[in-house]
Amino acid sequence: MTGTVDLAPLVAALPATCVVVDPDQMGGYRWDRANDPHAGMPLAVVRATSTQDVQEAVRFAVAHRIAVVPRGAGSGLSGGSSAVDGCLVISTERMRAITVDPTSRTAVVEPGLFNAEVKAAAAEHGLWYPPDPSSYEFCSIGGNVATNAGGLCCVKYGVTSDYVLGLTVVLADGTAVDLGGPRLKDVAGLSLTKLFIGSEGTLGIITRAVLRLIPAQRPRATLVATFASLDDATRTVLDVTRRMRPSMLEFMDRTSINAVEDLTRMGLDRDAEAMLVIQSDEPAPHAAAEIGQIGDICRANHAAEVFSTDDQETGEAFTVARRMAIPAVEKQGSLLLEDVGVPVPELGALVRGIAAISLAREVTIAVIAHAGDGNTHPLIVFDPMDADQSARAHRAYAEVMELAIALGGTITGEHGVGRLKKAWLPDYLGQDALELNKRIKNALDPLGILNPGAIF
Amino acid sequence: MTGTVDLAPLVAALPATCVVVDPDQMGGYRWDRANDPHAGMPLAVVRATSTQDVQEAVRFAVAHRIAVVPRGAGSGLSGGSSAVDGCLVISTERMRAITVDPTSRTAVVEPGLFNAEVKAAAAEHGLWYPPDPSSYEFCSIGGNVATNAGGLCCVKYGVTSDYVLGLTVVLADGTAVDLGGPRLKDVAGLSLTKLFIGSEGTLGIITRAVLRLIPAQRPRATLVATFASLDDATRTVLDVTRRMRPSMLEFMDRTSINAVEDLTRMGLDRDAEAMLVIQSDEPAPHAAAEIGQIGDICRANHAAEVFSTDDQETGEAFTVARRMAIPAVEKQGSLLLEDVGVPVPELGALVRGIAAISLAREVTIAVIAHAGDGNTHPLIVFDPMDADQSARAHRAYAEVMELAIALGGTITGEHGVGRLKKAWLPDYLGQDALELNKRIKNALDPLGILNPGAIF
Numbered sequence: 087m088t089g090t091v092d093l094a095p096l097v098a099a100l101p102a103t104c105v106v107v108d109p110d111q112m113g114g115y116r117w118d119r120a121n122d123p124h125a126g127m128p129l130a131v132v133r134a135t136s137t138q139d140v141q142e143a144v145r146f147a148v149a150h151r152i153a154v155v156p157r158g159a160g161s162g163l164s165g166g167s168s169a170v171d172g173c174l175v176i177s178t179e180r181m182r183a184i185t186v187d188p189t190s191r192t193a194v195v196e197p198g199l200f201n202a203e204v205k206a207a208a209a210e211h212g213l214w215y216p217p218d219p220s221s222y223e224f225c226s227i228g229g230n231v232a233t234n235a236g237g238l239c240c241v242k243y244g245v246t247s248d249y250v251l252g253l254t255v256v257l258a259d260g261t262a263v264d265l266g267g268p269r270l271k272d273v274a275g276l277s278l279t280k281l282f283i284g285s286e287g288t289l290g291i292i293t294r295a296v297l298r299l300i301p302a303q304r305p306r307a308t309l310v311a312t313f314a315s316l317d318d319a320t321r322t323v324l325d326v327t328r329r330m331r332p333s334m335l336e337f338m339d340r341t342s343i344n345a346v347e348d349l350t351r352m353g354l355d356r357d358a359e360a361m362l363v364i365q366s367d368e369p370a371p372h373a374a375a376e377i378g379q380i381g382d383i384c385r386a387n388h389a390a391e392v393f394s395t396d397d398q399e400t401g402e403a404f405t406v407a408r409r410m411a412i413p414a415v416e417k418q419g420s421l422l423l424e425d426v427g428v429p430v431p432e433l434g435a436l437v438r439g440i441a442a443i444s445l446a447r448e449v450t451i452a453v454i455a456h457a458g459d460g461n462t463h464p465l466i467v468f469d470p471m472d473a474d475q476s477a478r479a480h481r482a483y484a485e486v487m488e489l490a491i492a493l494g495g496t497i498t499g500e501h502g503v504g505r506l507k508k509a510w511l512p513d514y515l516g517q518d519a520l521e522l523n524k525r526i527k528n529a530l531d532p533l534g535i536l537n538p539g540a541i542f
Numbered sequence: 543m544t545g546t547v548d549l550a551p552l553v554a555a556l557p558a559t560c561v562v563v564d565p566d567q568m569g570g571y572r573w574d575r576a577n578d579p580h581a582g583m584p585l586a587v588v589r590a591t592s593t594q595d596v597q598e599a600v601r602f603a604v605a606h607r608i609a610v611v612p613r614g615a616g617s618g619l620s621g622g623s624s625a626v627d628g629c630l631v632i633s634t635e636r637m638r639a640i641t642v643d644p645t646s647r648t649a650v651v652e653p654g655l656f657n658a659e660v661k662a663a664a665a666e667h668g669l670w671y672p673p674d675p676s677s678y679e680f681c682s683i684g685g686n687v688a689t690n691a692g693g694l695c696c697v698k699y700g701v702t703s704d705y706v707l708g709l710t711v712v713l714a715d716g717t718a719v720d721l722g723g724p725r726l727k728d729v730a731g732l733s734l735t736k737l738f739i740g741s742e743g744t745l746g747i748i749t750r751a752v753l754r755l756i757p758a759q760r761p762r763a764t765l766v767a768t769f770a771s772l773d774d775a776t777r778t779v780l781d782v783t784r785r786m787r788p789s790m791l792e793f794m795d796r797t798s799i800n801a802v803e804d805l806t807r808m809g810l811d812r813d814a815e816a817m818l819v820i821q822s823d824e825p826a827p828h829a830a831a832e833i834g835q836i837g838d839i840c841r842a843n844h845a846a847e848v849f850s851t852d853d854q855e856t857g858e859a860f861t862v863a864r865r866m867a868i869p870a871v872e873k874q875g876s877l878l879l880e881d882v883g884v885p886v887p888e889l890g891a892l893v894r895g896i897a898a899i900s901l902a903r904e905v906t907i908a909v910i911a912h913a914g915d916g917n918t919h920p921l922i923v924f925d926p927m928d929a930d931q932s933a934r935a936h937r938a939y940a941e942v943m944e945l946a947i948a949l950g951g952t953i954t955g956e957h958g959v960g961r962l963k964k965a966w967l968p969d970y971l972g973q974d975a976l977e978l979n980k981r982i983k984n985a986l987d988p989l990g991i992l993n994p995g996a997i998f
Contacts, residue, residue, distance in 0.1 A: 189780055189887045212785070234729045245727060247736070248704060263974040268885045270915040271701060271955035273690045273740045274963075274970050275979045275997065280703070280736035284729045301787060324645055329668070331757060372825045429724040431645045459726040499727035507730075514730050518719040522986075523731045529985030530978075541731065 093130055096146045100139050106131040115177060116169040118162035119221075120423075120506050126171030128155070133177050137254055137262050137293040140176055144291065144535070145260035147174045153538050156287035158197060158229030161221045163423050164504025166233065166286045166540050176291060178228050186211050186299070192251065192268040193297045197228020201235075204297065213299040216243035219500070220409045228292050234284030236500030238405070239303075241458035242333045242367075245500065247283045252296035255282050258289075258531035268296050281526070286502050287537040289530045306333060306365040307373035308401030309394040311384040312358035316441070319360035320434035322387040323457045326364070326380055327430055334365035335458030336408045339437070342452040342465070345414035346407050354407070358390060362457065363404045411454045415465045418450065422466040422483045428495030430460040439489045440464050447482040449475065461499035484510070503541045511541065549586055552602045556595055562587040571633060572625040574618035575677075576879075576962050582627030584611070589633050593710055593718050593749040596632055600747065600991070601716035603630045609994045612743035614653060614685030617677045619879050620960025622689065622742045622996050632747060634684050642667050642755070648707065648724040649753045653684020657691075660753065669755040672699035675956070676865045684748050690740030692956030694861070695759075697914035698789045698823075701956065703739045708752035711738050714745075714987035724752050737982070742958050743993040745986045762789060762821040763829035764857030765850040767840040768814035772897070775816035776890035778843040779913045782820070782836055783886055790821040791914030792864045795893070798908040798921070801870035802863050810863070814846060818913065819860045864910065871908045871921045878922040878939045884951030886916040895945045896920050903938040905931065917955035940966070959997045967997065 097105045106112055107130045116125045129152060132143040147154045153173040160167060169175055181196035184204065188211040195204055201215075201222040208215045218237035219225055225235065231253070236245045252266030266272060266279040282290055313319040319337065326332060338346070338361045347354040354361065362384070366376040374396055381392045395401055415421065428436045437453055440462075444451040455462035464486050468479035487497045487510045497503070497510045512520050527542060553561045562568055563586045572581045585608060588599040603610045609629040616623060625631055637652035640660065644667040651660055657671075657678040664671045674693035675681055681691065687709070692701045708722030722728060722735040738746055769775040775793065782788060794802070794817045803810040810817065818840070822832040830852055837848045851857055871877065884892045893909055896918075900907040911918035920942050924935035943953045943966045953959070953966045968976050983998060 187887070189784055190885045191783065192885075234733065236727050240727060244704070247733065248700070257978070261974050263978055264972070265975060265978075267950065267952075269883050269950075269952050269955070270886070271692050271696060271883050271912070271917045272952040273956055273958055274952045274954045274967060275959065275975065276745070276982055277690065277703065277736050277740045278975070278978060278982070280733050280739075281982075283736075284733045289732070301785060327647065328644055329757060368825060369828045372828075427725050427727050429646045429648075430726070431643070456727070461727045494723065494725075496723075496725050496728040496730045498730045499725070500729055502729055503731065511731060516720070518717050519721060519731065519734070522713070522719055522721075522734060525985050526732055526734070526737075526982065529981050 091129060091150050091152065096143065099142045100132065101135055104133050104135065104139060106133060115157060115175045118160045118165060118167045120163050120165040120168065120504065122165035122168035122505055125168040126173065128169045128175045129172045131175040131177060133180050135180050137256060140256045140291050140293050141260045141262055143174055143176050144256055147535055148259060148533065151533065154535050155537055156291045158226035158232065159200065159224055161225040162229060162233065162504060163425065163501045164498065165506045166502050166504035168505050170539055178226065178293065181293065186213065188213060190268050191299045193299055195227050195295050195297060197226060197292050197295065199227050201225050201227055201230055208299045209302065212302050214302045215249065215297055215299055217246045217249060220412065227295065231283055231292050231295050232285065232287055233502040236456065236461065238334050238336060238456060241335050241456060242331045247280060249298045250279060250283055250295055251298050253279050253282055253292055254294035255290035255292055258533065258536050262293065266296065286504065286540050288527055288541050289536065304367045304369055305398055306367045306401050307377040307394065307396050308404055309364045309377045309380055309392065310404050311362045311389040311392045312355045313360045313388065314358065314390050315388065316359050316437055317434055318387045319362060320437060322362060322384050323433055324431060325383045325387065327458050330376060332364050332380065332458065333367040334363065336363040337455040337457035338408060338411060339453040341450060342411040342415060342454050345418065345452060346410050349410060349414045350407060352403065352407060355391060363408050365401060408454065412465065415452045415467060419467040420470045422468070422479055424464040424466065424483065424486050425498045425501040426486055426490035426495055427459065427461040427499030428490055428493045432493040432495065433457060433460050435493055436462060436490060436495065440486055443482050443485045443489065447478040449479045449482050451482065459499065505539050508541055547585060547606050547608065552599065555598045556588065557591055560589050560591065560595060562589060571613060571631045574616045574621060574623045576619050576621035576624065576960065578621035578624035578961055581624040582629065584625045584631045585628045587631040587633060589636050591636050593712060596712045596747050596749050597716045597718055599630060599632050600712055603991055604715060604989065607989065610991050611993055612747045614682035614688065615656065615680060617681040618685060618689065618960060619957045620954065621962045622958050622960035624961050626995055634682065634749065637749065642669065644669060646724050647755045649755055651683050651751050651753060653682060653748050653751065655683050657681050657683055657686055664755045665758065668758050670758045671705060671753055671755055673702045673705060676868065683751060687739055687748050687751050688741065688743055689958040692912065692917065694790050694792060694912060697791050697912060698787045703736060705754045706735060706739055706751055707754050709735050709738055709748055710750035711746035711748055714989065714992050718749065722752065742960065742996050744983055744997050745992065760823045760825055761854055762823045762857050763833040763850065763852050764860055765820045765833045765836055765848065766860050767818045767845040767848045768811045769816045769844065770814065770846050771844065772815050772893055773890055774843045775818060776893060778818060778840050779889055780887060781839045781843065783914050786832060788820050788836065788914065789823040790819065792819040793911040793913035794864060794867060795909040797906060798867040798871055798910050801874065801908060802866050805866060805870040805873065806863060808859065808863060811847060819864050821857060867910045868921065871923060874906065875923040876926045878924070878935055880920040880922065880939065880942050881954045881957040882942055882946035882951055883915065883917040883955030884946055884949045888949040888951065889913060889916050891949055892918060892946060892951065896942055899938050899941045899945065903934040905935045905938050907938065915955065961995050964997055
């Protein structure tokens, strides 16, 4: 549908250097970190500088019935911003303004800013934007909103949605609409701000967000515990979350521990079946006391080793180790990166089931988890040159999602459905909820212009 | 459209005593606490006992094109559950089951349970459901979800929406759909759970909610400060919220202080222009220390008197005094109960502006506020027998909303639009956002069966 489109009017309507058509340059806009093998070649990439630019681009796309693929920093893990053939990629990477108002404890941000940059701007005022995806140094806040991104501190502080008070969204017809604002409570009209959060570019393009900030996080006390048994580790998680709210509660299995140890040589216990990294940010001396109680719970559950520290740098080193798990495992081959979540009491069953799938399909699956949320990232390792192993890896990828659904869980806790997981969405949602999703999509994007192939 | 409807098939399809048609009995289902003078007479009231009952009733309504007005405990303050002539009121008051799972820290609740009963059930397991509207002893959890209710602890703990993980909703065609569930992170599909929260019965009828619970709140330290100047009080609010997260930050003006003192004789300072009641629930001794710092801020802002206590009962007495403001002011006449909110830095301008409106319209307006959220409840007192005063009161009611909009605020922070505030919704939302709201409404309820006249 794109062969004969004349881009000149679009180029003329936008600031210089906004429209990219060079195939080499466009290569950088075809994939996100999911490396979708089916990614297409865009007609053009629009590097918008403002809400108005985005509106111009969408209106042009509507006039010519061209698909629009919105794009933040391209750090997505579900193929939500894979290009489709002949589409207009609208990138928000150049929209990077931020204003922090310490009195109302809010920030107004453009979507192209990295999560870490939002945190840094807040920190200048003694404030904190909590959501912390592991990719926080290179994921955009717009993408965070579009996927309702999570992270490590969510177990205590919630997800992106909990910090978004308002949005400006460019709709499928090019209208820009302001929703919500810097008001901590607001129930006038339907909860549309929340609807757009996590909609993965299928309902509109986010061009501005009003974020809620909170006072800076306090120093953390950190505990690291290793276990000779998976069950002991997952039972520890339940014993902790039943009573307390640690500010981080992360899990690594043997495979990921060893991958990180290969990379860092920091002295992790290679024989452990599981490791938990737990932090408390209660005011001193309560952080240390809470970590002390958690240590007791670990020991009661037969922990092999329990180490705790008040030192911020040492604690941060273990957090970094945990964050390093994905790149570390990636050294062993290509990854299918899972994101399944279950009700916390089913965590043990999920982890054991994943081990069984790994065994049956003869593929390595490393498991890391935001354990306190029941949100796991099984990393399925495979050699893309080995067709049989690739097939087994993809089979395992499906089976992990099916297992999560069977345990009352979700196919994606924080990465999004994108293009890679949409085949499993009907099974997860059921027919009625899926139909309801589609009714909203059709009401807001009747031409199907926005991010076609993502979610639905 | 209802004159000739034969209710026999509906009566036959539902358990005994579900369908009420006696006009006297139906009288109790025509109004909520907004006492909407335009409330109509229902065709019948269905006191549902299950999701299936609600489905039966909605299907019957669809078949006969009868309006449906969903109803919780009838404690709403915006006329969201005023009956309309010839409608089917669907009351969820008999749906009162609750199951608490301490391991996943979630509760599955039916909508008819009172908020206080949810809190009590959670407390049996050492857990806490934070949202606490002042009506918590007689408002239903279903109504809380339908209005995205707030309360006093929201300033630290957020609103209803922050605690709802899943819903069962009966749609406008009688389909029941399960959304979300006991998973702390879930981004599979659009954020439909959030969309139904605060939709005031216009998109579906909530028949089940999965709630997130947190560990029991710690003991509170409480501070009460009085001020001879409104500006000093509102400046104190800003100085506190800029740096800290008290678990309660309430404001009362001179009129409400005096009304409460008339009722309670607890020794409140009748000459104060404003009083703040502030709590901290940080772990001891930090609660007392935080309250100490807040006391310093009060004194730096020329507080007339600052009193603080660690004693739970004394602290609770001041919270009760604050909660008593509405019934206390109500003794002076009929009330138009406002719910406007502004960005916190505009709180002073809002309170001063309300005083000016009170003076200009010659009506008493008592102001209480969840000050830390910028959410105020101006209580406009009038004698309904005095036509001229009533007209001035209604004029003031409108002007308060217009003032809030002019200050970048909302016409309703936590009560909902209902039928009483819908005339101001277009001004607040603007044409594009309003149209977007309507598009969602039409997509989900094309026949306009659900709660017609509410919000839209």
